[in-house]
Amino acid sequence: MGSSDQNEYYRKALDSLGRAVFVVAPDFRILAVNQTARARGRAGEGLFCYQIFHGRREVCPECPVAEVFRTGQQVVRRMKGPVREEGESLCLQATPIFNAGGEIEAVTVLDVDLAALGSLENELQRSNAFLRNLIMSSVDGVIAADMKGRILIFNEAASAISGYSIEEALTSLNIRRFYPGDMAREVMRKLRSDDYGGKGKLKSYQVDCLRKDGTLVPISLSAAIVYENGREVASVGFFHDLREKIEMERRLQKTQIQLLQAEKMASLGKLAAGVAHQLNNPLGGITLYAQLMLEEYALDEAAESDLRRILDDAERCRNTIRELLEFARQTRQEIRLNDLNHALSQTLFLLENQSLFHNIEIIKELDPSLPKVPSDVQQLNHVFMNIILNAAEAMEGQGQLRVRTSRSEDGRYAVIQISDTGPGIPEDVLPHIFEPFFTTKEEGKGTGLGLSLVYGIIENHEGKIQVSSEPGKGATFSIYLPLELRAPKGKE
Incomplete structure (x- = not known):
């Protein structure tokens, strides 16, 4: 293809465009135009571009051609001032033409279809508004930041979790302040690793968020690095608050422990009842014959002492069997409406004159409006006495x-x-205090059935018992008894 053929080919290519094209010299004179420009009556070769486009006598203050000659970069600009004959606003795309020496010898100006451009802009605005609404209405927190930590996106959920307003976050919050210590650095290290969801990604990572008030909130974070031409330009994170989930898991674990405890108590109750019945008969024989020997025979002092020791030990065994039977709930419940304040006052009256209580200050805060409770008052007295002792x-x-x-x-x-002001219950002991035969007392000073029996009595009243304690701050036992029972209790 010869030089003239090439020029004709280029001319036809320009003429085939649906938009007007002008070639402008450094002095702003129009060197050439395409067929579309001629058809619109804008031939103008030899005239200045500001005359053709704006009817001016001098270069426009915001002239895109002048900016291209100055910077060597393409410029797209919507021009103010007079409108075209068709009544449309004017938008020009100016592109430099370089000679063999790399100097700008002219500028190509394309008359951009402003209607199409406006339609694209409107579509882009609608798309951006939709994406913004998606982000802002997300139930998960969304944060995006550039590589210097400046916040670019911050939605309402992120504001609720962090305590920062959206305006604060976008104007003054650095992403590093969103995490405690060096955790922001650690998050970026994991993002750049292949081990946590693939390079540039982090999936469901549990970490603490540092709120504005200084408190920590556990969150589940999924994040990604945003790349542009292979270069890191930003990071985006999606996260949700784990506090409710953690609390639910804690309650579930507590419920599971209580269910396990109830199952253990039921199994051990059956075992205890069987053992107690098996021991009762031979123990009755031992007691009977020891008593008969004391009454019927003249014994020396040593023999009599041995027999009385047998009787004492047998009585201790009988008391233990009685506790076992109570533990196994083999005694009848007498359910009546009882005044708990009166029952507690009676228990305290029996105990407060004992030497153990002489230096203990007893504070009673009894609600006089408390309704009577369906209960077995003898069993509840046993509960109160055990806990208070x-x-x-x-x-x-x-x-x-x-x-x-x-x-x-x-x-x-x-x-x-x-509640007491004692040393409290150690953390390793707390989960076991209601277990049968578990005791921290010295050998011979407790069977380990006291609190197990308490637990069983409260459970048999359709109630619940809880204990809270901190080392050095005492312990509090909280008993909840229903004001109405679902079904009558009591069995042989």
């Missing part, structure tokens, strides 16, 4: 004992709280 022994006879009654917030339970 344990508290006094834990304080070694010195401290403060607080007994409080109230009604639960939902109105379904009577609540009894017994």
